[in-house]
């Protein structure tokens with residue numbers, strides 16, 4: 001039922017704008033409005049904080065179905081989960097009560113600010129600092145590549161509170177867009193997911209109350225990594241949706257396009273490509289859904305499974321979307337058809353929330 005609901009909404013309210021959002025590199029406001037009006041923009045927020053209380057698998061299905069028609073729009077539910085999960089996992093009751101309600105209602109979005117210009121794969125090498133001043137913390141630094149920066153009201157920001165301790169000297173904070181000293185860089189000019197704004201976040205003497213710290217001092221990096229164990233599965237879902245969208249389009253196209261007097265879909269060479277694409281997608285789906293169940297239960301092997309799902313599904317998305325372009329021939333290479341956008345959008349799923357090399361490091365360290 002959930003899939004039917006979100007698919008109908010995605011096809012009627014999000015898909016019609018996907019090409020324009022990409023072409024104009026603009027925020028998919030229509031998608032946000034549609035998702036908010038159906039309580040699907042931050043579907044993971046627990047019921048006790050005013051949310052829909054979707055479990056990890058239901059959240060995956062929402063993201064997958066939105067990504068099937070518009071990857072940029074799928075970052076609305078995905079990043080709302082990424083940004084707020086540190087608060088859900090480690091925050092005080094006060095923080096949860098204050099920030100999750102507006103998120104669930106659609107009055108605010110939540111971003112996640114870990115990466116910096118010189119700290120990507122090695123996120124613990126961050127330089128952003130937070131210094132205690134009485135009942136306040138004062139934050140200074142630059143966060144880079146922050147999805148939905150400028151649009152989101154709330155930001156989970158990781159900052160160094162004890163430079164002598166590396167990852168154990170990092171703490172997490174909730175920063176608000178309206179806090180004095182918060183500003184944003186120009187939107188990055190990207191290959192894909194052009195509708196999702198990616199900007200730097202500048203923290204210039206941002207003075208916030210001490211109770212905005214998420215969890216204990218020094219636990220911020222652990223919270224950030226624990227968050228990624230759960231949210232890499234949402235990136236797997238995004239990859240899966242992009243791949244399914246490309247397959248669905250190509251499947252229809254090969255029945256219409258005629259060469260040598262018959263639909264190209266009658267050629268076995270084409271049928272074998274479609275069979276391989278569908279097989280890989282189904283394998284990615286099973287891995288992703290199984291990982292979502294593990295996320296919900298908090299299984300001990302979640303770290304391996306989340307990394308495996310993200311890595312496998314994103315590699316599948318890149319292969320399947322590239323093959324979809326191939327199946328459309330010269331037409332696939334133009335912006336008159338959606339598959340080249342899907343191929344450009346798929347690429348990011350191999351890079352963010354840890355590159356696929358980093359996922360392989362994570363898997364190797366956590367072999368089952």
Ligand SMILES: Cc1cc2nc3c(=O)[nH]c(=O)nc-3n(C[C@H](O)[C@H](O)[C@H](O)COP(=O)(O)OP(=O)(O)OC[C@H]3O[C@@H](n4cnc5c(N)ncnc54)[C@H](O)[C@@H]3O)c2cc1C
Pocket residue numbers: 111112113114115117119120121122144145146147148190193198348351352353354355356357358
């Ligand atoms: C569009 C977009 C949106 C993003 N959104 C967010 C966000 O919302 N919040 C956030 O905090 N971050 C975000 N990121 C940042 C993203 O997570 C990082 O870009 C990513 O982790 C890689 O870091 P880097 O770009 O610095 O690459 P680098 O770490 O410099 O890596 C460069 C290359 O070296 C490889 N490499 C690095 N170390 C190793 C190693 N030990 N072994 C093998 N290979 C290695 C990498 O895999 C990669 O191929 C986003 C990035 C993009 C592009």
